[in-house]
Amino acid sequence: MENSLQLPVIDLSSSDRMATAQSIRQACVDCGFFYLVGHGIEEDLFKRVFEESKKFFMLPLEDKLKLFRTNHRGYTPLYAESLDPSSSSRGDSKEGFYVGPLNDKKTGEDLNQWPPAGVLPHWRSTVEQYYRSVLKVGVKLTSLVALALNLDEDFFEKIGALDQCNGFLRLLHYPGEVESSDRQIYGASAHSDYGMITLLAAEDISGLQVCREKFAQPLVWEDVHNLRGAFIVNIGDMMERWTNCLFRSTLHRVMPTGRDRYSMALFLDPNPNCLVECLKSCCSESNPPSLILLTIPRMNPAPDNLSSQSSGVHHSSDLNVASVVGCGFVTVVDYVPSKDNILTIIRLSF
Numbered sequence: 118m119e120n121s122l123q124l125p126v127i128d129l130s131s132s133d134r135m136a137t138a139q140s141i142r143q144a145c146v147d148c149g150f151f152y153l154v155g156h157g158i159e160e161d162l163f164k165r166v167f168e169e170s171k172k173f174f175m176l177p178l179e180d181k182l183k184l185f186r187t188n189h190r191g192y193t194p195l196y197a198e199s200l201d202p203s204s205s206s207r208g209d210s211k212e213g214f215y216v217g218p219l220n221d222k223k224t225g226e227d228l229n230q231w232p233p234a235g236v237l238p239h240w241r242s243t244v245e246q247y248y249r250s251v252l253k254v255g256v257k258l259t260s261l262v263a264l265a266l267n268l269d270e271d272f273f274e275k276i277g278a279l280d281q282c283n284g285f286l287r288l289l290h291y292p293g294e295v296e297s298s299d300r301q302i303y304g305a306s307a308h309s310d311y312g313m314i315t316l317l318a319a320e321d322i323s324g325l326q327v328c329r330e331k332f333a334q335p336l337v338w339e340d341v342h343n344l345r346g347a348f349i350v351n352i353g354d355m356m357e358r359w360t361n362c363l364f365r366s367t368l369h370r371v372m373p374t375g376r377d378r379y380s381m382a383l384f385l386d387p388n389p390n391c392l393v394e395c396l397k398s399c400c401s402e403s404n405p406p407s408l409i410l411l412t413i414p415r416m417n418p419a420p421d422n423l424s425s426q427s428s429g430v431h432h433s434s435d436l437n438v439a440s441v442v443g444c445g446f447v448t449v450v451d452y453v454p455s456k457d458n459i460l461t462i463i464r465l466s467f
């Protein structure tokens with residue numbers, strides 16, 4: 118049964134930071150999703166960046182493919198990925214364009230790819246302006262998230278999570294017309310996001326759904342509607358891990374609506390060198406850390422086209438986690454294959 122979900126509204130501009138932090142805590146514990154208003158980004162900037170995004174996706178495929186994703190930046194064509202590898206669909210019916218950190222502080226180089234200025238003259242400046250603005254909002258929000266966890270507001274900065282700020286902006290286009298198929302087609306199949314927080318801006322077309330109980334059967338999906346001018350914010354897996362599952366990294370997906378849909382997601386990920394471990398304030402003797410990280414040597418050869426997968430529940434044929442841990446109830450939460458090892462994050466139920 119599909120219902121509509123009323124998300125709480127958080128005002129980033131409120132002067133009562135403690136009250137705002139408390140509302141964020143409630144939202145993250147209840148559902149892991151909320152609307153963010155008072156963020157200070159002008160409507161005109163959203164409008165301009167959506168216009169540029171549409172211009173890019175309207176280019177001939179061969180031009181877009183010249184910017185095919187490398188270094189996690191650039192174009193990903195329709196059906197190129199499936200966020201839920203267990204789904205039987207042919208791939209997600211969406212195309213995207215990733216923009217990473219604007220310059221690498223270590224090397225000074227910009228690894229991003231940009232459409233040629235001769236083709237889209239305002240593209241780079243508009244997208245860069247939006248990237249900087251939304252990243253600033255995201256960083257400001259992390260200080261409130263820290264307060265919401267009874268931590269110092271610069272906690273995530275102090276532990277290095279925000280070093281060389283690892284924000285990835287993804288422009289997305291879900292075509293209105295999808296191939297006819299006897300299999301279910303998803304715009305984005307069920308997944309949770311990997312990082313700390315995600316800030317999503319979507320045009321006024323629905324399609325986003327969340328499932329508040331990712332381990333329930335059957336899964337219940339609820340529509341999330343757009344709130345004009347607001348970001349839809351959600352908690353990612355790393356934040357769930359920091360908080361010992363107190364803050365929820367909620368399963369979500371995008372369904373085709375029959376109309377073209379454009380959205381842009383900023384994924385604020387922790388710096389890759391930052392150790393994400395259960396916060397002291399989120400565990401105790403009676404509430405031990407419930408997510409455990411295991412590195413298991415591979416028994417089967419790795420496929421050539423490895424990509425890390427992390428979301429929802431994954432089952433792997435070449436590992437038997439329960440026997441490794443010797444514990445009755447084990448759910449594989451994340452599953453990150455590499456050439457020689459499988460990094461697996463499991464949830465223990467005692």
Ligand SMILES: O=C(O)CCC(=O)C(=O)O
Binds near residue numbers: 305310
């Ligand atoms: O486009 C949307 O509404 C959601 C996109 C999303 O969930 C993602 O890319 O992770």
Ligand SMILES: [Fe+2]
Binds near residue numbers: 309310369
């Ligand atoms: Fe997502």
